[in-house]
Amino acid sequence: MRRVPVALGERSYDVLIAPGLIAEAGERLAPFARNGRIVIVSDENVWKAQGATLERGLRPIAADLILIPPGEGSKSWASLGSLLDALLARGIERGDHIVAFGGGVVGDLVGFAAAILKRGCGFVQVPTSLLAQVDSSVGGKTGINVAAGKNMVGAFHHPALVLIDPDMLDTLPERERRAGYAEVAKYGLIGDAAFFDWCEANGRALLAGDSQVRQHAIATSVEAKAAIVAADERETSGRRALLNLGHTFGHALEAETGFSDLLLHGEAVAIGMAYAFQLSARLGLCPPGDAERVRDHLAAVGLPVAWSADPDALVAHMRHDKKATAGRITLILTRGIGQAFVDHNVDAEEIASFLSEVGEQPTHAA
Numbered sequence: 001m002r003r004v005p006v007a008l009g010e011r012s013y014d015v016l017i018a019p020g021l022i023a024e025a026g027e028r029l030a031p032f033a034r035n036g037r038i039v040i041v042s043d044e045n046v047w048k049a050q051g052a053t054l055e056r057g058l059r060p061i062a063a064d065l066i067l068i069p070p071g072e073g074s075k076s077w078a079s080l081g082s083l084l085d086a087l088l089a090r091g092i093e094r095g096d097h098i099v100a101f102g103g104g105v106v107g108d109l110v111g112f113a114a115a116i117l118k119r120g121c122g123f124v125q126v127p128t129s130l131l132a133q134v135d136s137s138v139g140g141k142t143g144i145n146v147a148a149g150k151n152m153v154g155a156f157h158h159p160a161l162v163l164i165d166p167d168m169l170d171t172l173p174e175r176e177r178r179a180g181y182a183e184v185a186k187y188g189l190i191g192d193a194a195f196f197d198w199c200e201a202n203g204r205a206l207l208a209g210d211s212q213v214r215q216h217a218i219a220t221s222v223e224a225k226a227a228i229v230a231a232d233e234r235e236t237s238g239r240r241a242l243l244n245l246g247h248t249f250g251h252a253l254e255a256e257t258g259f260s261d262l263l264l265h266g267e268a269v270a271i272g273m274a275y276a277f278q279l280s281a282r283l284g285l286c287p288p289g290d291a292e293r294v295r296d297h298l299a300a301v302g303l304p305v306a307w308s309a310d311p312d313a314l315v316a317h318m319r320h321d322k323k324a325t326a327g328r329i330t331l332i333l334t335r336g337i338g339q340a341f342v343d344h345n346v347d348a349e350e351i352a353s354f355l356s357e358v359g360e361q362p363t364h365a366a
């Protein structure tokens with residue numbers, strides 16, 4: 001078992017990672033149960049695939065289950081309202097803990113509900129998607145999407161514990177696994193060149209389900225995220241902003257494709273990371289060979305690395321402005337693999353001209 005502490009003073013918590021950990025859920029969650037019961041929130045897909053396994057592992061604790069529809073649509077005011085009502089109907093108190101059993105959608109929604117229910121109750125993350133295991137379950141960002149944009153309403157609210165069982169990924173659809181893998185590779189690209197080397201050697205095995213490889217990738221990712229979050233809990237010093245590598249381009253692509261199934265978040269991030277490296281190379285900041293390596297590796301595991309879209313529209317999204325393309329944009333750029341940095345002063349015209357070149361030959365995930 002790997003234990004990764006997230007050091008945040010009185011808000012500190014542990015991330016436990018082990019294949020088969022779900023079988024010990026009862027023991028691990030016993031301190032959070034009340035009268036032998038615990039409220040579990042999950043989505044219908046996750047519950048169908050892994051609910052029986054969790055219920056077995058929970059014994060003798062009984063699951064008081066609340067199911068939400070799967071998909072990004074559940075990160076909404078409407079779902080938040082029904083979830084809060086359902087939790088209140090179950091008599092949740094401020095000292096209680098709710099278990100979020102699912103991907104990033106369940107984790108973000110439940111975390112936000114916990115942040116505001118009775119002015120804040122506890123919660124435990126039991127992430128079941130690769131993205132949630134390596135990224136969203138750690139760090140305390142919670143929230144929902146509103147008309148103005150994704151994750152625009154939310155709170156920092158840390159879980160009391162994160163239980164990661166990599167075996168949960170056995171039932172995760174392959175495309176979701178690949179998309180989550182983009183966030184794994186991201187940690188190597190941000191600040192750990194040796195881990196990116198490891199990804200190049202082991203990425204395929206990870207996606208194929210090799211248990212040891214999977215555990216190493218998750219633990220390394222969680223350690224990297226925990227260190228960044230501990231150093232910059234509320235994204236004020238610029239350190240946590242590095243986690244946005246590939247995300248400014250990625251969000252623009254997601255917005256331009258209407259947050260639809262055309263591009264999953266991790267797929268958009270893969271394209272965004274390939275772009276961030278290519279743009280850095282073009283600006284003379286990063287060796288062109290590093291940009292090629294990044295693009296080649298992401299493509300080799302089946303992730304998209306380019307997308308054709310209107311460059312001006314993308315730049316407008318990057319500026320969070322529907323019309324303007326002039327001015328400067330903040331981007332995570334890089335001096336090479338493992339050497340990302342925040343640049344607050346990237347020329348929007350330069351980005352537009354770069355995008356008009358790279359967007360011409362789209363490559364899509366298989």
Ligand SMILES: NC(=O)c1ccc[n+]([C@@H]2O[C@H](COP(=O)([O-])OP(=O)(O)OC[C@H]3O[C@@H](n4cnc5c(N)ncnc54)[C@H](O)[C@@H]3O)[C@@H](O)[C@H]2O)c1
Nearest residue numbers: 045046049070103104105128129131132136141168171172
């Ligand atoms: N809070 C953060 O710091 C943070 C960071 C990154 C992303 N996010 C958020 O995370 C969300 C994306 O998370 P996601 O990619 O996990 O999406 P998701 O929660 O929608 O899960 C993806 C799909 O896989 C299914 N699924 C999950 N686990 C499964 C399993 N073990 N077996 C079978 N099916 C399973 C889900 O039902 C869903 O259909 C986005 O809303 C994003 O904004 C949050």
Ligand SMILES: [Zn+2]
Nearest residue numbers: 183247265269
């Ligand atoms: Zn992301």
